Amino acid sequence: xxxxLPTLTGASGGWMILALKALAATGFMTAANVFILYAC
Amino acid sequence: xxxxxxxxxxxxxxxxxxxxxxxxxxxLIKPHLHHYSAFFHGHxxxxxxxxxxxxxxxxxxxxxxxxxxxxxxxxxxxxLHVAVWMVFFKWxxxxxxxxxxxxxxxxxxxxxxxxxxWLLWQRGAxxxxxWSEAVx
Numbered sequence: 812x813x814x815x816l817p818t819l820t821g822a823s824g825g826w827m828i829l830a831l832k833a834l835a836a837t838g839f840m841t842a843a844n845v846f847i848l849y850a851c
Numbered sequence: 852x853x854x855x856x857x858x859x860x861x862x863x864x865x866x867x868x869x870x871x872x873x874x875x876x877x878x879l880i881k882p883h884l885h886h887y888s889a890f891f892h893g894h895x896x897x898x899x900x901x902x903x904x905x906x907x908x909x910x911x912x913x914x915x916x917x918x919x920x921x922x923x924x925x926x927x928x929x930x931l932h933v934a935v936w937m938v939f940f941k942w943x944x945x946x947x948x949x950x951x952x953x954x955x956x957x958x959x960x961x962x963x964x965x966x967x968x969w970l971l972w973q974r975g976a977x978x979x980x981x982w983s984e985a986v987x
Contacts, residue, residue: 832917839911844939847904848950851873851896 857921858972860910865971869902889956897957898964900940905932905968923972933965 860866873896880891905924912918937958944951 832915835915836912836917839915840908840935843904843908843911844936847900848940848944848948 858906858909858923860906860913860921863906863972865902865968866906869899869968873899873903893952893954893957894960897940897960898967900936900961901929901933901965902968902971904936905929905965908932924969926969929965929969933962936961 876891876895884891905928909918909924909928913921940951940961941953941955941958945953
């Protein structure tokens with residue numbers, strides 16, 4: 812049985828929604844890291 | 852009352868004090884130094900990475916819906932970001948993007964700043980603001 816990760820993490824939505832949120836969070840982290848590297 | 856225990860993100864005192872230290876160093880101290888200072892030009896910024904950057908990152912994750920609550924930064928959230936930043940700023944930046952300096956001492960500064968910030972965030976109530984107020 813596939814673990815219910817959305818319930819585990821408290822994130823709402825299914826696996827696809829969670830994956831999209833993870834992708835968005837990773838994208839933000841990457842962009843912010845590049846900004847810090849060059850601007851700070 | 853759980854709603855009153857939310858992390859303040861940009862209103863968190865640890866974040867605000869650390870941001871003030873960064874701004875003072877960048878605008879008032881570094882421009883007036885006549886010689887390179889490892890502390891003011893490097894180590895201080897690295898030590899401030901977690902307390903200044905992490906609350907903003909976590910706020911973004913909250914807006915995205917990836918962070919499920921407004922608890923103060925958890926140890927693994929701090930540790931995960933410290934690990935990512937060590938790799939990004941001290942390896943990927945210098946080696947791949949040819950920007951930044953790979954200094955092992957800086958890794959210690961990032962980690963040390965993260966530990967201190969995490970300890971301060973665990974102190975509780977003074978740093979916690981309801982999410983409903985934090986987004987106003």
